[in-house]
Amino acid sequence: MRYFVKVNGHDHEVVLSERLGELFVEVDGEGMDLVYEEVDALGQVLAIVGDSSFGVSIEGDSRRAGVTIAGHFYDVEIEDERERAALAAARAASVGGGLVKSVMPGVVVSLLVAEGDVVEEGQALLVLEAMKMQNEIAAPTAGEVRLIHVAEGEAVSAGAKLVELEVPAES
């Protein structure tokens, strides 16, 4: 099975193949001499590469995982060949990037724009409070406010849609 693994934004390819009950690991076209041992059901893994030992912690689901080795965190996105094809098709279908999403969970303290307003790039759209700190969420691009998805006082989760901007067509 071939996996496309994005680690901290960098692409890697992993091939796992089983032959006669033995598992072969190949990363970026090179064989890896790897011992992989799950220590518990919580995601603690022992990995030995050659003679180098690593205490690894992994969490997540089949698409997205977080890995910690020696205090460093690695953000992992993983797809197999079938998923990669499906996602590529889905990405191609959704073009245009005027959607402002929340990068953090928080509460909308105040809306600074209304639907129909024309905003400049960097203009504050709303104030989001998280952990009692108020943060101005700025427009990523100039455009017209098409739709506001949230109301003042509303709690939002990370990734929630906040504001949709109509981006003027490139001339």
Add this chain to the structure above:
Amino acid sequence: MFDRILVANRGEIALRILRTAREMGIDTVAVYSEFDRRALHVRMAHQAIALGGELPSQSYLVAEKIIDAAKRSGAQAIHPGYGFLAENAKFAAAVTEAGIAWIGPPPGAIEVMGDKITSRRAMQEAGVPLVPGLTDAVADVAEAIEASEGIGYPVAIKAAAGGGGKGIRIVREPSEMESAFRTASGEAVSAFGDGRLYIERYLDQPRHIEVQVLFDAHGDAVHFGERECSIQRRHQKLIEECPSVIIDEVVRAKMGEVALQAGHAVNYEGAGTVEFLWSGGEFFFLEMNTRLQVEHPVTEMVTGVDLVREQLRVAAGEPLGYGQDAIKMHGHSIEVRINAEDTTAGFVPSVGTVKNLRMPGGAGVRVDSCLYRGMEVGLAYDPMLAKVIVHAHDRATAIRRMRRVLEELNVSGVRISAPAALAVLEEEAFQKGEFDTHFLEGLDLSKPRGSEERLVAAVAALYRRHRAADRALAGSGETRRGWRERSRAMTSTYAKVAGRSAKRGKA
């Protein structure tokens, strides 16, 4: 000494206080919100009293509920910890009026020091050096701009009732004033219910140096030297040290004297911290925190004093029993705060349920933590989960020890601030002691620094393959158990590359 005390707090600080009380043979009473019903501080106290409510505003911040709990449990004293009601003069007064001892300074001292404007006035009168600025609140943007011309840019606008970095904005030119004024005022209203702002000079390359003080009820006081807290972001500290590399014996004695002068001016009692901004050899009074600080352990490690024990003794009316000569500093200590936040994405809060947990250990390591497996980390409470503290004979060794400790530490389920702290400790400038309060903000933390990407890719693929195998093998109903047993046997396969065999399976 008290027979029973109530700790009006949660998290690691509640545990910290409970531990000392238990060592002193004092019965402990914990209080908890509905959200915290399984928390460690509830499990470690002798008694636990529910306050009801999920949010702090329904529980830890309700003075009447806390005082009722103290009366009900027969507690003779209340320790407020830090945050929540710790610096609430009305609460301190209500506790004393209810016939319960308050483990903290007198309400009058909290009141004067708790307001930046009244504290500046009091310190000015006491001859304590202040940062150039106004001692009165400004009414609006126009007045703020006018005042700033006199003080000189850049200026800092700050909430009069502020603390913890909330309601503070730096303004470098008049055009930035309006937006800064609006957000600072909004933050001040929502955090403190008081939107008043004041203005002062913003110092260049400043370092945040604070002095730990302790006053008994009989007019005697000592200081325990300084803490270096310059590694901070938006005024939230991340790494603290004791001592500071830039403070020598002479300056330490001088700062200590000024800190005691500040405390005497407000008839202080108990433990407190006088914060200074240090810039180019000068130091200026910033504020006094009338409570135990988060970072108090670094002072404890270096001086060998248990500050909570001293707080309890002083609150019970005992005299200090020692003078300044008795305070000796040994070696170097560093603390790192473990917060639930994603430091690669601008320190945004991270929420989740803690799963994996591996705590560091070994020589010279102290862990003050409220973490347990299954702990939920939400948005309603402070994101600080733990503090790791190291002690060594010198700073270089302490830094190496802390790096080792952060490499050992592992918390999953939420993102934590440890990688950012590790990045700071790896910086040459930090190791040389050359930094100021802007150091952390100037560091690019958006790019992860781990160098084991290929291994991570392989492990992630194997982990996913195992989970898929688990799902495929998981049956239903009666057959499930049998299938599980069989699946365990079957997943003990072998990985072999380049002629090397290795067992793979679950231990």
